[in-house]
Amino acid sequence: MRFGPEDADLAAAIDQFDRVxxxxxxxxxxxxxxxxxxxxxxxxxxxTPERGNLVRTFSHLAEHLPAIDGFRVDAVPESADAIAxxxxxxxxxxxxxxxxAFDRSVEEPGYQxxxxxxxxxxxxxxxxxxxxxxxxxxxxxxxxxxxxxxxLGEWRGEDRWEELSxxxxxxxxxxxxQVPGKARWAALRRHLSFQDSTDLSDIATMDxxxxxxxxxxxxxxxxxxxxxxVEDLADLVNARPVGAVSTRLAWSRLDAEGFERLVFELVxxxxxxxxxxWLMKTNAADRGRDIExxxxxxxPLAGVRRYRVIIQCKHWQERSVGSADLSACIQTxxxxxxxxxxxxxxxxxxxxxQDAVAIAERQENERVLPAxxxxxxxxxxxxxxxxxxxxxxxxxx
Numbered sequence: 046m047r048f049g050p051e052d053a054d055l056a057a058a059i060d061q062f063d064r065v066x067x068x069x070x071x072x073x074x075x076x077x078x079x080x081x082x083x084x085x086x087x088x089x090x091x092x093t094p095e096r097g098n099l100v101r102t103f104s105h106l107a108e109h110l111p112a113i114d115g116f117r118v119d120a121v122p123e124s125a126d127a128i129a130x131x132x133x134x135x136x137x138x139x140x141x142x143x144x145x146a147f148d149r150s151v152e153e154p155g156y157q158x159x160x161x162x163x164x165x166x167x168x169x170x171x172x173x174x175x176x177x178x179x180x181x182x183x184x185x186x187x188x189x190x191x192x193x194x195x196x197l198g199e200w201r202g203e204d205r206w207e208e209l210s211x212x213x214x215x216x217x218x219x220x221x222x223q224v225p226g227k228a229r230w231a232a233l234r235r236h237l238s239f240q241d242s243t244d245l246s247d248i249a250t251m252d253x254x255x256x257x258x259x260x261x262x263x264x265x266x267x268x269x270x271x272x273x274x275v276e277d278l279a280d281l282v283n284a285r286p287v288g289a290v291s292t293r294l295a296w297s298r299l300d301a302e303g304f305e306r307l308v309f310e311l312v313x314x315x316x317x318x319x320x321x322x323w324l325m326k327t328n329a330a331d332r333g334r335d336i337e338x339x340x341x342x343x344x345p346l347a348g349v350r351r352y353r354v355i356i357q358c359k360h361w362q363e364r365s366v367g368s369a370d371l372s373a374c375i376q377t378x379x380x381x382x383x384x385x386x387x388x389x390x391x392x393x394x395x396x397x398x399q400d401a402v403a404i405a406e407r408q409e410n411e412r413v414l415p416a417x418x419x420x421x422x423x424x425x426x427x428x429x430x431x432x433x434x435x436x437x438x439x440x441x442x
Contacts, residue, residue: 055176059218062169065110066222069158069165072106072118075099076155079122083151084129087136091125100124103154113164120154166223173219175302180216181260182323182334184253187212189381191249198245209248210237220260228259261322294426294441296362296394304360305334307439308392311428312338312356314435324355324381335378340388352387355415359393366393368400371417375404378415385414392420 082096100122107118128151135144187209190201213233233252236244275281299307313321321338336356343349355378359366371391378389391397397405397419405417420428429436436442 058172059221062165062172063221065165066169068106068109069162072103072110073158073162075103075106076122076158079103080155082125084125084132087129087132089126089129091129096125110161113161113168116160116164118154118157118161120157122154123151169221170223173223177216177219177260178323180212180219181257184209184212184216184257185322185324188249188253191245193246193249196246197242198247198249199242200245206237206240213237216256216260224259226259229255257322294422294429294436296360296422296441298440299360299394301358301360303439304394305336305358307435307441308356308358309336310435310438311432312336314432317341318354319351335381337381353384354388354390355381355386356390356392359391359395361393361395363395365396365398366391366401366419367398368404371397371401371404375408375415375417387415388418389415390418390420392425394422394425396421 079096079099082091082093082099084091103122110118131147132144135141135147187205190205191198192201217230229252233248233256236248236252296304309321309323312318317340318338319341321336323334324337336358338354338356340352340354341349342352357374357378359370374391375389378386402419405419407413408415408417429441433442
């Protein structure tokens with residue numbers, strides 16, 4: 046079966062990754078067995094039929110690992126006697142450096158397997174990342190319908206056991222072996238099976254928070270490098286470049302989801318905010334997501350206070366956010382209560398009308414919750430000017 050760009054079915058794509066993962070695990074196992082049957086120094090007579098079959102199996106399995114961005118495992122394990130003989134030759138001619146280089150070449154198949162594993166894990170994470178984000182937000186939506194008090198839980202409306210179980214199954218399938226599995230996955234599954242009031246409480250207060258935190262670890266690769274067009278930064282300094290410095294951000298390079306992701310990363314990386322995550326109503330017509338965070342204020346006299354913040358992102362460059370739009374935002378976020386929302390932030394790549402600003406000021410002056418904070422384009426430009434690496438990551442300059 047050939048799998049091409051026209052085969053855009055997610056389940057089929059994950060199946061292909063799972064098949065490659067199985068082959069890769071087998072290859073890793075064969076390489077480990079070969080290591081146990083290879084000479085540690087200069088030792089002859091280890092080329093047994095068992096080792097010969099393992100070498101053949103290694104080559105056969107490697108052929109069934111597709112390339113990842115052109116990279117393949119193409120190194121072939123050396124025969125045991127060949128390894129011993131070459132080591133003996135270097136010892137006899139007194140070239141320890143040559144011996145060391147040869148030993149590294151003997152380990153080349155293992156190095157390539159490690160490189161392939163690294164590329165495979167990153168590729169699979171990239172495949173499922175947006176889907177994991179959506180399903181995680183859907184589970185958040187369901188779990189917020191649980192009232193958990195004193196170890197007992199109940200649904201606020203109709204029970205959503207079946208929906209929750211289905212979503213957890215989807216999440217489990219999406220993340221596969223990408224997460225360490227140290228979180229409360231087994232407990233979550235058990236409680237979903239028993240469906241008692243104590244199980245519901247445990248899901249809301251212990252199981253899902255634990256699993257969610259582990260899942261978050263696979264969503265983004267913080268070590269992904271950006272392309273750089275210079276080999277030595279000193280060359281830029283010595284060139285003494287001149288000209289005006291761009292201050293405007295290229296918002297047009299982002300779509301609505303990209304802008305939302307930018308704001309998410311901005312908040313997540315800023316001190317004073319914690320538990321940053323996406324919210325999504327499963328019946329939202331546009332599948333739009335709000336961002337939730339807790340603003341942590343540390344007062345040396347009063348102690349630590351946490352304020353629940355909801356952020357709505359408006360990637361609107363053609364028109365301003367008006368008073369009707371802002372009023373709709375204030376009404377919409379009530380869907381996320383309880384718990385109480387202390388602050389609504391509306392972030393826009395455009396501007397806010399004077400009437401919208403007046404609404405925000407009135408909320409502030411009358412101490413009405415939620416307090417409304419407006420982040421227009423100019424404010425975001427100021428924030429990102431102090432975080433140039435984030436602006437670069439999203440290709441805004």
